[in-house]
Amino acid sequence: MQETNSPIPTVEAIRFRRGYSTPARLREHIKAAHRTSPWRTAAAALADQALIIAACIGAGWLLVTQPLAGAPLALLAAVLTGRQLRALECLVHEGSHFNWSRKHRALNDTLAIALAAVPTGAQLSGYRESHLRHHGAFGTDDDPDRQRYRELDLEAIDRTRLGAFTLGLLTRLPAYQRTWWRDSLQASPAIAFLPLAWGAAFTLAPAWALAGAPAGLAAGAVWLAGFAAALPILRFIAESSEHVYNGSDTVFDATVSNLGTVQRALIHPHNDGYHTVHHMWPGVPHHRLAWLHRRLMQGDPAYAARLRWRSGVLVTPVRGGA
Helix, strand or coil: CCCCCCCCHHHHHHHHHCCCCHHHHHHHHHHHHCCCCHHHHHHHHHHHHHHHHHHHHHHHHHHCCCHHHHHHHHHHHHHHHHHHHHHHHHHHHHCCCCCCCCCCHHHHHHHHHHHHHHHHCCCHHHHHHHHHHHHHHCCCCCCCHHHHHHHCCCCCCCCCHHHHHHHHHHHHHHHHHHEEEEEHHCCCCCCCHHHHHHHHHHHHHHHHHHHCHHHHHHHHHHHHHHHHHHHHHHHHHCCCCCCCCCCCCCCCHHHHHHHHEEEEEEEHCCCCCCCCHHHHHHCCHHHHHHHHHHHHHHEEEEHHCCCCCEECCCCCCCCCCC
């Protein structure tokens, strides 16, 4: 037999196994969960945008007319703006998997770009290529998420105390943001700066028209605080909470679901916290993830016992009982 000089693959070159077998009795539920609804997802994106616009215009008006009362409300509006922009980013993620519309892919991309990618500065095609590598090469050196986890040592963030967690977050955030902006600008500088035009058109300009220049500028400042400060922090917390690569060798075991109230309400909108379900079945749209999770918890003891999940940001992932 002829010998070959092919190198023996390293652990880093071997993709993680899926690590979960679907029970036959649940396959019809899983099939049903894959049904997409482009108009339902479009309505969710428009609601996200409407909340941003209302919060920024309202906060801008209050800052001018009632500065003392307006200041804390403006801060809350900036956090809400960041949260809704994060929600739109989650819908860009949905578009990368054709989860707006599976049958009509041109419609999927058109809606995802117009309603979610433009306000957040995401390039759908570039994001799709990178994110599908995360799924297809999970756990290898070609997995972009694992690369980020290693570069920033995300699994070493101390979650035992709020102060330690905050320090770990803030020391890593500048490098994280530099990487994010580098990738965005390399993909398309024009697209990366589209959110500035969106913010000016839908927050600054309407507030200016309704209540004058000071209110318009204040509304634009609230939007900018949400985009430039609240959004990166929320995104970073979310992305640093989704996996535990070290000590794992399957996708199921390396993936963390973030199911606490604050996580679902603020950090992982549109059911983004049901991350294990997403990695097992990436074609399940956001509006069916929680439903499928409940079916699995009720119908498969193995899923319920093995699920790795967090009930809060400052919590170590546990197994079972979600």
